[in-house]
Amino acid sequence: xxxxxESDPALTDEEAKSLITGLRTQLLKAQxxxxxxxDRALLILVGGIDGAGKGDTINLLNxxxxxxxxxxxxxxxxxxxxxxxxxxxxxxxxLPPKGSTGIxxxxxxxxxxxxxxxxxxxxxxxxxxxxTARRYEADLVANGVQVIKLWFHLSRxxxxxxxxxxxxxxxxxxxxxPDDHTVSKRFKRLRKAAQRVIETTDADHAPWIIIPAANxxxxxxxxxxxxxxxxxxxxxxxxxxxxxxxxxxxxxxHNPLDRIDFTASLAKDDYDDALLHWQxxxxxxxxxxxxxxxxxLMLVFEGxxxxxxxSSIRRITKALDARQYQITxxxxxxxxxxxxxxxxxxxxxxxxxxxxAIFDRSWYGRVLVERVEKLITRQTWQRAYTEINAFxxxxxxxxxxxxxxxxAITPDEQLRRFEARQALPFKQYxxxxxxxxxxxKWQAYRQATGDMLTxxxxxxxxxxxxxxxxxxxxxxxxxxxxxxxxxxxxK
Amino acid sequence: xxxxxESDPALTDEEAKSLITGLRTQLLKAQxxxxxxxDRALLILVGGIDGAGKGDTINLLNxxxxxxxxxxxxxxxxxxxxxxxxxxxxxxxxLPPKGSTGIxxxxxxxxxxxxxxxxxxxxxxxxxxxxTARRYEADLVANGVQVIKLWFHLSRxxxxxxxxxxxxxxxxxxxxxPDDHTVSKRFKRLRKAAQRVIETTDADHAPWIIIPAANxxxxxxxxxxxxxxxxxxxxxxxxxxxxxxxxxxxxxxHNPLDRIDFTASLAKDDYDDALLHWQxxxxxxxxxxxxxxxxxLMLVFEGxxxxxxxSSIRRITKALDARQYQITxxxxxxxxxxxxxxxxxxxxxxxxxxxxAIFDRSWYGRVLVERVEKLITRQTWQRAYTEINAFxxxxxxxxxxxxxxxxAITPDEQLRRFEARQALPFKQYxxxxxxxxxxxKWQAYRQATGDMLTxxxxxxxxxxxxxxxxxxxxxxxxxxxxxxxxxxxxK
Numbered sequence: 001x002x003x004x005x006e007s008d009p010a011l012t013d014e015e016a017k018s019l020i021t022g023l024r025t026q027l028l029k030a031q032x033x034x035x036x037x038x039d040r041a042l043l044i045l046v047g048g049i050d051g052a053g054k055g056d057t058i059n060l061l062n063x064x065x066x067x068x069x070x071x072x073x074x075x076x077x078x079x080x081x082x083x084x085x086x087x088x089x090x091x092x093x094x095l096p097p098k099g100s101t102g103i104x105x106x107x108x109x110x111x112x113x114x115x116x117x118x119x120x121x122x123x124x125x126x127x128x129x130x131x132t133a134r135r136y137e138a139d140l141v142a143n144g145v146q147v148i149k150l151w152f153h154l155s156r157x158x159x160x161x162x163x164x165x166x167x168x169x170x171x172x173x174x175x176x177x178p179d180d181h182t183v184s185k186r187f188k189r190l191r192k193a194a195q196r197v198i199e200t201t202d203a204d205h206a207p208w209i210i211i212p213a214a215n216x217x218x219x220x221x222x223x224x225x226x227x228x229x230x231x232x233x234x235x236x237x238x239x240x241x242x243x244x245x246x247x248x249x250x251x252x253x254h255n256p257l258d259r260i261d262f263t264a265s266l267a268k269d270d271y272d273d274a275l276l277h278w279q280x281x282x283x284x285x286x287x288x289x290x291x292x293x294x295x296x297l298m299l300v301f302e303g304x305x306x307x308x309x310x311s312s313i314r315r316i317t318k319a320l321d322a323r324q325y326q327i328t329x330x331x332x333x334x335x336x337x338x339x340x341x342x343x344x345x346x347x348x349x350x351x352x353x354x355x356x357a358i359f360d361r362s363w364y365g366r367v368l369v370e371r372v373e374k375l376i377t378r379q380t381w382q383r384a385y386t387e388i389n390a391f392x393x394x395x396x397x398x399x400x401x402x403x404x405x406x407x408a409i410t411p412d413e414q415l416r417r418f419e420a421r422q423a424l425p426f427k428q429y430x431x432x433x434x435x436x437x438x439x440x441k442w443q444a445y446r447q448a449t450g451d452m453l454t455x456x457x458x459x460x461x462x463x464x465x466x467x468x469x470x471x472x473x474x475x476x477x478x479x480x481x482x483x484x485x486x487x488x489x490x491k
Numbered sequence: 492x493x494x495x496x497e498s499d500p501a502l503t504d505e506e507a508k509s510l511i512t513g514l515r516t517q518l519l520k521a522q523x524x525x526x527x528x529x530d531r532a533l534l535i536l537v538g539g540i541d542g543a544g545k546g547d548t549i550n551l552l553n554x555x556x557x558x559x560x561x562x563x564x565x566x567x568x569x570x571x572x573x574x575x576x577x578x579x580x581x582x583x584x585x586l587p588p589k590g591s592t593g594i595x596x597x598x599x600x601x602x603x604x605x606x607x608x609x610x611x612x613x614x615x616x617x618x619x620x621x622x623t624a625r626r627y628e629a630d631l632v633a634n635g636v637q638v639i640k641l642w643f644h645l646s647r648x649x650x651x652x653x654x655x656x657x658x659x660x661x662x663x664x665x666x667x668x669p670d671d672h673t674v675s676k677r678f679k680r681l682r683k684a685a686q687r688v689i690e691t692t693d694a695d696h697a698p699w700i701i702i703p704a705a706n707x708x709x710x711x712x713x714x715x716x717x718x719x720x721x722x723x724x725x726x727x728x729x730x731x732x733x734x735x736x737x738x739x740x741x742x743x744x745h746n747p748l749d750r751i752d753f754t755a756s757l758a759k760d761d762y763d764d765a766l767l768h769w770q771x772x773x774x775x776x777x778x779x780x781x782x783x784x785x786x787x788l789m790l791v792f793e794g795x796x797x798x799x800x801x802s803s804i805r806r807i808t809k810a811l812d813a814r815q816y817q818i819t820x821x822x823x824x825x826x827x828x829x830x831x832x833x834x835x836x837x838x839x840x841x842x843x844x845x846x847x848a849i850f851d852r853s854w855y856g857r858v859l860v861e862r863v864e865k866l867i868t869r870q871t872w873q874r875a876y877t878e879i880n881a882f883x884x885x886x887x888x889x890x891x892x893x894x895x896x897x898x899a900i901t902p903d904e905q906l907r908r909f910e911a912r913q914a915l916p917f918k919q920y921x922x923x924x925x926x927x928x929x930x931x932k933w934q935a936y937r938q939a940t941g942d943m944l945t946x947x948x949x950x951x952x953x954x955x956x957x958x959x960x961x962x963x964x965x966x967x968x969x970x971x972x973x974x975x976x977x978x979x980x981x982k
Contacts, residue, residue, distance in 0.1 A: 068820035
């Protein structure tokens with residue numbers, strides 16, 4: 001795999017010069033077409049042996065292309081604040097919009113190579129890391145971000161010589177870091193580690209390309225060619241994920257909505273007592289030091305129109321400090337959100353440790369309204385179950401407690417509430433023509449909801465279908481569930 | 492000022508009920524009109540005596556209005572990562588877009604009150620804090636963010652009683668923090684501090700409104716009325732800033748462009764040596780621990796088309812680690828940027844300590860292209876000089892070294908370069924019809940540039956007009972200037 005690169009192939013200055021003039025023109029042209037079509041973003045991950053010249057080549061790409069549409073990023077070891085978020089958070093947040101190009105210096109693969117290059121790498125940890133990377137990239141590609149991965153490689157001797165050369169010249173000596181020196185000593189092990197990681201994370205939709213890096217001309221020309229070929233690709237095939245480590249999905253043959261007991265109710269007096277009781281326990285639980293340090297809470301509220309999502313949320317926030325939570329109401333995406341993968345805007349709302357994010361509607365719009373209204377293809381919403389489960393798993397592994405509430409009401413009850421709302425001046429705004437239209441699609445929504453409850457009810461992020469015909473019953477059921485989940489986590 | 496609030500006025504439940512029904516309807520209606528007009532955002536800063544019920548009332552506003560268009564924020568003491576940015580950074584970044592409402596819990600005034608309530612407050616520090624607040628708010632109001640400030644107030648006895656009442660009830664005891672207890676002991680001093688800060692930062696365009704907070708009904712109704720009146724305001728008058736602490740502006744009667752010596756040049760050999768020398772010193776300087784910890788670098792490149800901004804930038808970045816710098820190319824603002832104050836998008840690109848932000852064109856577009864092309868009113872670009880100076884002062888006070896380069900070329904030289912570019916396939920993209928049109932406006936740009944160089948050349952963020960007819964001379968002049976500035980700062 002590295003044989004060719006380790007033969008340290010070279011181009012003479014003359015050979016390179018004539019190639020480069022053509023490549024620069026083509027690169028620019030391709031970049032502009034890419035920008036005009038705006039059907040996808042291009043993400044270039046640049047990894048490789050330390051001291052192989054990654055930085056220089058990234059600078060060159062910015063010189064050869066129009067740097068206004070290139071976003072160069074680096075992800076050094078996370079700071080304390082960054083560690084309060086799931087590891088992928090900062091990668092998600094910095095995705096380039098459609099039409100533009102992102103270059104990631106260091107590629108994000110450094111921790112994987114580091115683990116694999118240990119004397120005794122932990123196989124399970126490494127597997128998990130590689131799986132995460134594969135999932136992440138597949139998700140990006142399926143959602144409008146093309147991914148290519150460059151591995152800058154050269155022979156052990158060439159690496160050693162390059163570092164020496166850089167060090168000798170006072171104007172380039174700063175480019176040499178401590179890692180560059182240890183490379184030649186650990187070359188065999190690093191090479192093996194890289195091979196293992198590259199082989200496992202190579203994919204048609206997110207290929208690794210080995211760049212021979214010993215000779216500057218060769219390195220630059222090879223990189224330019226790889227980028228050009230990526231930009232010129234007509235379309236990127238959406239990967240099909242058959243993921244062995246799929247999160248456990250409860251398989252059910254019936255529609256989980258059938259099981260809801262709509263007769264559940266609660267008397268006013270019992271309700272008042274219970275509400276105070278649970279609000280108090282909730283207030284205590286989310287102030288627990290263990291919650292503050294190691295957990296966060298993500299509460300998803302879905303349900304038919306007028307099911308009482310907003311009023312349930314208010315019963316929860318009443319027990320919380322306004323500084324600890326954030327409500328994210330979810331409506332149709334804006335243009336800058338459509339320019340990024342679907343889950344991007346939800347990643348932006350992921351809470352840090354100790355905080356609570358409440359979603360009034362959520363990423364489940366993908367498999368509800370977007371499916372029912374045929375805003376996306378069948379393939380897209382079917383794939384979304386896996387993507388969403390993976391998203392929630394990422395969060396869960398970081399200690400985020402994810403709870404999803406489906407507030408269910410019967411059609412009769414909805415009608416009664418619509419009519420009541422129209423009579424109240426300050427609630428009229430809540431009823432729109434769309435609400436009435438949605439009522440006509442009750443059955444289609446019922447089917448979509450059933451599938452959603454079946455395919456995304458996971459151990460790490462369970463669905464709680466709640467009968468909401470009686471508001472008091474629903475509110476208590478919701479807050480009780482939250483309290484029990486948080487209390488169990490901090491015990 | 493606090494007399495009425497400290498009389499602890501109350502409304503009976505009955506009085507409140509009838510008022511509130513009307514207020515809720517009007518609030519919603521006003522919120523929707525605000526949203527539809529989309530001519531401004533509303534920012535509500537909520538401060539006040541601890542234990543006066545701020546949190547409860549903010550929750551209520553979210554209940555009474557449509558919470559999907561309200562963004563509730565809190566700014567607790569900054570984390571370590573946050574302290575690497577100027578203090579106002581997080582406030583700027585979280586501004587609500589036009590049409591929507593932002594509520595800031597704690598108002599951001601807590602540090603001011605704290606300083607003012609010290610036994611021996613530092614007058615200079617306090618003055619500076621209040622000036623910063625006033626400038627910040629004036630800037631927001633002038634740029635499409637309406638500001639109101641609520642101060643929740645009540646008598647010492649009522650505060651004490653409220654805290655006791657909350658504490659006694661297990662379901663509200665969590666609302667009582669340690670600060671709530673010390674309030675009654677320090678009431679007189681806090682009251683005096685609040686009065687001082689409120690009086691100095693009260694302004695027509697960003698008024699303080701005292702909310703009597705002892706009685707829940709009164710508190711809620713007064714808050715609703717204040718918000719309603721703000722939403723219903725037809726338009727907000729743009730404040731005129733006569734700022735005593737204006738940053739020092741060099742007054743010149745001539746156009747600074749006249750002084751540029753276009754004959755300056757550098758021979759190829761001298762250039763090569765000099766470039767290596769200065770790149771090396773730059774690489775060393777920005778790796779200095781003092782730079783990493785206490786400084787950041789913001790480099791602004793402005794100049795006529797084809798003046799060589801991009802190529803100068805590349806000579807600098809060649810000496811830098813790709814992980815340490817970010818180039819921000821500035822073009823016409825996008826819709827989501829137009830929805831925020833003008834400087835918002837530049838605040839987003841402010842570097843943290845140890846980092847370098849390079850701007851290929853910048854916020855000076857406000858007084859160049861936007862002025863010359865008449866995209867904004869005369870009043871707006873004239874005000875921009877003060878706003879920009881204040882912006883740069885904020886950064887400078889945090890250790891950010893700001894250097895602004897004007898790369899100047901003669902009309903003949905520009906023509907020569909345009910023609911040369913059109914002959915080179917990979918540079919053709921750089922020449923557009925707009926560039927030719929801009930040439931026709933040479934004199935108008937010359938005037939605007941002269942004014943800019945005169946009114947925004949400050950000690951903390953100096954302009955460096957550089958003759959760029961000879962590219963080699965320009966590149967060395969730029970990098971030398973940067974090195975000398977950074978070296979002086981870390982000495």
